[in-house]
Amino acid sequence: MIHIDGKPADAELLKELSKDSLEKDIINILANSQKIYTYSINELKFELILRKEIIEAAHDLNRSGISFRVFRDSKCNREYWDRMDDGGFAVKSDVSPGEAISDIYKNGSRYGTECATAIVIIYYKALLEVFGKERFDQLFPNIYLMNWHLIDNKLKEVGLTHKETDYLPGDRRYFINPDVDPITPQWQGENVIDMNHGLYYGHGVGIRNAEAMIKILNTKRKKDAVESAYLLDSVGRPNFRNLADIYYREH
Amino acid sequence: MDTNGSLSFLDQIRFTNGIDHCKTIFREIAEKEREKAIHYINQTELYFASLFFLFPEIDELNLYENLSRRNYIALGMCAKILEIEKPFLDIKQLGRKNGRDIPLILNWMFTTGSAEDGINSEYDRVLDAVAALLVIDHKDTSILPFMVNLIFNRNKKGLLNHDLIWCFMKSCNPHVLKLSADYLLSYDPKDVELACKLLSIKMPDAEEWDDMRGRYNHYIAWLNENERYLYHTGESLNLTSEPMYYDVDLNAKYLCKEVLQHNKKIGNPFTSKERKQLKQFLEATENEKRILAEYSNRIYYQDQSLWNKWMHLPLQEQMNVAAAGQGDVR
Numbered sequence: 001m002i003h004i005d006g007k008p009a010d011a012e013l014l015k016e017l018s019k020d021s022l023e024k025d026i027i028n029i030l031a032n033s034q035k036i037y038t039y040s041i042n043e044l045k046f047e048l049i050l051r052k053e054i055i056e057a058a059h060d061l062n063r064s065g066i067s068f069r070v071f072r073d074s075k076c077n078r079e080y081w082d083r084m085d086d087g088g089f090a091v092k093s094d095v096s097p098g099e100a101i102s103d104i105y106k107n108g109s110r111y112g113t114e115c116a117t118a119i120v121i122i123y124y125k126a127l128l129e130v131f132g133k134e135r136f137d138q139l140f141p142n143i144y145l146m147n148w149h150l151i152d153n154k155l156k157e158v159g160l161t162h163k164e165t166d167y168l169p170g171d172r173r174y175f176i177n178p179d180v181d182p183i184t185p186q187w188q189g190e191n192v193i194d195m196n197h198g199l200y201y202g203h204g205v206g207i208r209n210a211e212a213m214i215k216i217l218n219t220k221r222k223k224d225a226v227e228s229a230y231l232l233d234s235v236g237r238p239n240f241r242n243l244a245d246i247y248y249r250e251h
Numbered sequence: 252m253d254t255n256g257s258l259s260f261l262d263q264i265r266f267t268n269g270i271d272h273c274k275t276i277f278r279e280i281a282e283k284e285r286e287k288a289i290h291y292i293n294q295t296e297l298y299f300a301s302l303f304f305l306f307p308e309i310d311e312l313n314l315y316e317n318l319s320r321r322n323y324i325a326l327g328m329c330a331k332i333l334e335i336e337k338p339f340l341d342i343k344q345l346g347r348k349n350g351r352d353i354p355l356i357l358n359w360m361f362t363t364g365s366a367e368d369g370i371n372s373e374y375d376r377v378l379d380a381v382a383a384l385l386v387i388d389h390k391d392t393s394i395l396p397f398m399v400n401l402i403f404n405r406n407k408k409g410l411l412n413h414d415l416i417w418c419f420m421k422s423c424n425p426h427v428l429k430l431s432a433d434y435l436l437s438y439d440p441k442d443v444e445l446a447c448k449l450l451s452i453k454m455p456d457a458e459e460w461d462d463m464r465g466r467y468n469h470y471i472a473w474l475n476e477n478e479r480y481l482y483h484t485g486e487s488l489n490l491t492s493e494p495m496y497y498d499v500d501l502n503a504k505y506l507c508k509e510v511l512q513h514n515k516k517i518g519n520p521f522t523s524k525e526r527k528q529l530k531q532f533l534e535a536t537e538n539e540k541r542i543l544a545e546y547s548n549r550i551y552y553q554d555q556s557l558w559n560k561w562m563h564l565p566l567q568e569q570m571n572v573a574a575a576g577q578g579d580v581r
Contacts (some may be wrong), residue, residue, distance in 0.1 A: 071411050072372045086411045116489055147413070148492035159492030174490050182383030183332055185414045189489050222388065236491075 002030050003038045013041070022055065023048050025196055026168055035165040046130075046244035051170030053126035058193040058201040061122055064108030068115070068204030070186045071146070077103055077110040081145075088146025089113070097143045098133035101125055115191045116147035118203030119172055122193060123158055123238060131247065139246065154243065161234040169196035172236035175210075177217040179225035187220035189229075259294040261301045270304045277305055281312050288312075293319040299364035303329060303374060310337065324356050332380040333373055354389040357381050365397045369410060383418035392424050399430040403437075406445045413488045416449070420496040423512040425481040428474055428497060435467040451495040476548065480504040482515040504544035505532050507551040507558070531566040539570055546573035 002009040014031060018024035026048060030037045039047070069075060071087025080100035081089040091100045101124045104111050113121075124143060128136045144150040148159035158172055167173070175190040190213060192200035201207045205216050210231050217229035258266070265273040281288035292305065292314070302322055306329060309315065315323065315337075330337045361381045368378055382398055385391040398419045405412040419427055427449075434446035443463065447454050450470060459466055480503040486494035502517060503510045506525055509518045521529065535543060546569075551558045561569060 071413065072376050085409045086413075114489075147488055148490075149413075149488065151492060156492065161491050176485060176490070178485060182387045182418060183380045185379075185383065185417050185489075188417060188487060191489070232490075 001033060001036050002027070002044070003036055004041055004044065006038070017044065017048065020052075022052055022169060022196060026051060026170075029166050029168055033166050042248050043241055043244045046247055047240040050126060050130055050238070050240060050243065051168065053129045054122060054170040054193060055195055057122040057125035057129070058195060059207075060105055060125070061108075061118060061203070062201055062206060064105050064111075066104060066108040066118065066121075066203070067112035068186075069112030071114060073112065074114070074117075075110065075112045077107055079103070084144075084146070086146060086149075087113075088117075088144055088149065090145075091143040096133065096137050097140050098128050098136040100143065101128050101136075113145070113203075114147065114186055115203040117145050119191045119193060120145055120148070120151060120155075120158070122201075123155055127155070127243070154246070155238055157239045158236045161232070161236045163233055164235045164237075167194060167235060169194050173200065174232045174234070174236075175200075175202070175213050175217055175229055176232055177220060177229040178227045179221045180217075181220060181222045184220055187217060190217060257296050259296040259298070259301070260291045261294070261305070262296070262298050265298075265301050265304075273301065274305060274308055278308050278312070281308070281314070285312075285314075285317075289314060289317040293317075293322060297322075297363075298367075299325060299360040300367040300370070300374070302326065303364070303377065320352070321356050321359065324350075324353065325360050328357070328360070328381065329377050332377050354385065354391055357385050357389065358391055358394065361385060361394050362397060365401055368401050368404065369408060375411070379414045379418070382415060383421075386418055386422035386424075390422075392422060392426065395419065395422060395424065395427060395430055399427070399434075403434055403442055403445060407439065407441055417487050417489070420449075420487070420494075421483065423483045423515075425474070425478050425497055425512075428481075429471070432467060432470050432474065435463055435470065448493075449496065451493070451497075477504070479509045480548075482510045483512070499544075501540045501544040502529060502532065505529070505540070505547045507548055528562055535566060535570070542573050543569060546576075 014027050018027050074087040076083050076089045080095050080103045084090055091097045104121055140152050151159045171194040173192050173194055177187055177189050180188045190202040192202040195201050195207055198209050199207050200213055214229045261273055264276050306326055385394055402412045402415050431446050431449040434442040437443055477499050480499050481497045482500050484495055484498050500510045511518045
């Protein structure tokens with residue numbers, strides 16, 4: 001159930017907000033839930049916009065040509081990023097962080113990293129689209145890309161996972177692979193974005209349904225494996241409310 | 252590196268004059284006296300690093316057939332881990348678990364090789380994979396102290412340690428927490444910061460830095476109380492920025508039964524009485540479970556007859572006693 005400003009949301013208002021099928025799907029999940037989701041109208045609008053951009057950014061990253069590489073072999077465009085000794089990328093101090101994120105999408109073949117970092121890139125790209133380059137550069141002056149390590153404070157919640165009543169398009173989910181071959185720890189699990197309609201985007205595996213994701217991970221298990229890969233029931237979400245506060249302060 | 256013990260000829264050269272010189276000398280000997288070169292490379296005292304760095308020369312001179320089984324398997328492992336195609340190293344036939352000596356060979360690779368950690372990325376990748384095979388596949392816990400040193404050394408240097416942390420924790424051995432806790436006593440704030448992350452405890456406040464011994468003692472007391480009930484959660488740095496690697500199984504703690512690390516299940520089959528006790532325990536709230544489990548464990552070690560009586564009480568009465576912290580249910 002959705003509450004706006006402390007009251008159950010008006011059906012007409014929700015209909016108005018459901019401008020496209022994705023927004024409609026998100027609102028339906030929220031409205032039909034046992035849980036009460038409390039928003040201001042602006043917060044709900046912002047969450048819908050950002051979730052839409054997250055999915056768009058995942059589609060675009062999938063088409064960008066960025067390769068899957070383990071941290072030891074990670075690569076980046078040195079015009080925008082410094083490749084660090086741990087395999088992470090730190091944005092150069094003399095470039096625009098927004099342009100550096102955009103470059104990953106423009107020159108994807110010059111980049112290679114693991115699945116978690118790809119998800120962080122998606123969140124930054126979505127925020128770049130929502131906030132615009134100038135504001136984004138002010139908000140995120142020191143981007144460090146390396147899984148959930150050293151993630152910006154304003155985005156730290158995506159690095160944390162917790163159980164939720166509902167799963168929504170744009171959520172971060174995780175397929176865990178408990179019996180992974182110890183020689184290939186990069187397949188210990190796949191970080192994914194919920195793309196709606198039962199599909200997930202995972203860097204290195206593309207956009208697939210849960211069954212296909214599990215099938216791929218199961219091929220990466222050790223020989224005497226007994227446990228299948230599976231989708232964890234937890235999610236990672238940015239703090240939409242805080243980000244909305246920042247957004248509306250400027251608009 | 253302790254070089255006072257019995258060193259192989261090639262290690263002596265490597266320690267004294269460096270890797271490049273060692274490679275040159277080995278090649279010169281092999282070209283003139285092949286048997287002598289084979290003798291040197293197969294010396295039992297050889298450190299893994301020397302073998303690893305002479306891999307290109309061994310390959311070029313095609314010495315595979317003359318390698319000892321230890322060296323042959325070790326290089327086969329390197330080729331597999333680094334995804335190098337080497338027709339002479341038929342690693343498929345090796346099979347990781349074929350041969351009882353495989354764990355011993357992996358152990359040799361890791362224990363004699365870990366001192367050279369950080370020398371290059373490929374070498375570190377091999378060490379990480381060997382460590383993972385040892386602790387996950389072969390349950391070799393003897394290398395855990397070496398691993399914790401590597402993890403903290405790499406952390407100081409800003410090098411990649413995530414894979415090593417992953418397999419260290421996946422060893423499913425709560426002793427890794429004790430090994431990590433030792434770094435709470437370090438004078439280096441980087442060590443303390445990493446130790447806190449591995450132990451899933453908060454960083455010390457400004458005033459707590461002055462009493463890290465107290466903090467360490469507090470953690471060790473907690474670990475001693477809960478070690479039997481800890482299980483590996485499967486969380487990792489790939490999943491979350493704040494993994495909780497081990498957690499307390501409250502059901503196990505309530506019944507005072509150990510958690511088996513290999514399957515995360517509570518040890519020994521339940522008696523009908525235990526099943527009944529667990530059933531009522533599961534009806535409690537999470538907070539009540541914590542209180543009940545803690546109380547149960549405490550009195551179990553103080554007075555087992557008292558514990559038996561308490562365990563026979565209905566849940567609400569158990570809770571009343573536990574919440575009041577009373578020790579007497581007579």
